[in-house]
Amino acid sequence: xxxxxxxxxxxxxxxxxxxxxxxxxxxxxxxxxxxxxxxxxxxxxxxxxxxxxxxxxxxxxxxxxxxxxxxxxxxxxxxxxxxxxxxxxxxxxxxxxxxxxxxxxxxxxxxxxxxxxxxxxxxxxxxxxxxxxxxxxxxxxxxxxxxxxxxxxxxxxxxxxxxxxxxxxxxxxxxxxxxxxxxxxxxxxxxxxxxxxxxxxxxxxxxxxxxxxxxxxxxxxxxxxxxxxxxxxxxxxxxxxxxxxxxxxxxxxxxxxxxxxxxxxxxx
Numbered sequence: 001x002x003x004x005x006x007x008x009x010x011x012x013x014x015x016x017x018x019x020x021x022x023x024x025x026x027x028x029x030x031x032x033x034x035x036x037x038x039x040x041x042x043x044x045x046x047x048x049x050x051x052x053x054x055x056x057x058x059x060x061x062x063x064x065x066x067x068x069x070x071x072x073x074x075x076x077x078x079x080x081x082x083x084x085x086x087x088x089x090x091x092x093x094x095x096x097x098x099x100x101x102x103x104x105x106x107x108x109x110x111x112x113x114x115x116x117x118x119x120x121x122x123x124x125x126x127x128x129x130x131x132x133x134x135x136x137x138x139x140x141x142x143x144x145x146x147x148x149x150x151x152x153x154x155x156x157x158x159x160x161x162x163x164x165x166x167x168x169x170x171x172x173x174x175x176x177x178x179x180x181x182x183x184x185x186x187x188x189x190x191x192x193x194x195x196x197x198x199x200x201x202x203x204x205x206x207x208x209x210x211x212x213x214x215x216x217x218x219x220x221x222x223x224x225x226x227x228x229x230x231x232x233x234x235x236x237x238x239x240x241x242x243x244x245x246x247x248x249x250x251x252x253x254x255x256x257x258x259x260x261x262x263x264x265x266x267x268x
Contacts, residue, residue, distance in 0.1 A: 014112075018049060086187045130178050193245040
């Protein structure tokens with residue numbers, strides 16, 4: 001683990017949840033090393049979510065080359081993406097003084113450079129505490145998704161936007177950037193869903209600031225590039241359970257309107 005002295009120079013840290021990613025890391029190692037060399041003020045927190053392959057060996061190899069930029073966290077057993085991200089964020093809040101934290105999928109469908117761009121936009125706007133990438137297909141962008149996943153994704157996204165009562169195009173893109181103090185509030189408690197925790201983050205934003213206040217603190221950033229890498233860790237069968245998770249999420253957060261609840265605190 002890095003010493004406090006080593007930690008102080010990290011301005012921005014990205015949490016990457018990993019589960020049996022050894023084969024993928026073999027192909028993306030150059031992307032990691034190039035990014036870390038080009039961005040010495042950025043750190044990566046690699047969270048192993050109970051992998052059974054050699055994922056942790058990749059952590060060790062990368063940490064040897066970049067001891068001041070790599071932090072690793074190994075969970076005892078597989079707990080799902082939501083808890084892996086939450087554990088990583090809370091670990092970083094304890095061991096780093098970075099003002100902004102993010103999480104990114106291990107497949108790098110959203111690239112490091114895109115994540116850094118989202119962070120830069122958030123950092124340059126003092127009103128924004130929560131910025132997130134959005135896979136909006138527009139002129140000049142390169143958004144590559146399988147047609148079936150795109151269609152299903154748009155149906156789900158439209159439904160999510162409806163239950164949130166927010167005009168959000170894409171809640172599920174795996175690139176979120178959060179200001180430090182807010183991260184402590186959003187990731188304090190466990191999530192209901194292993195895969196739809198992104199939706200819960202938006203509900204928690206509303207609980208923290210009210211719908212209008214949350215909108216003022218959020219920024220949806222259209223990505224310039226997003227490439228579906230395939231081999232998703234989310235099983236296709238989850239599409240049937242997804243609707244039950246959404247129902248549980250909506251019902252649970254509808255009950256958290258009491259000002260006594262920590263998430264209902266408003267910035268006075």
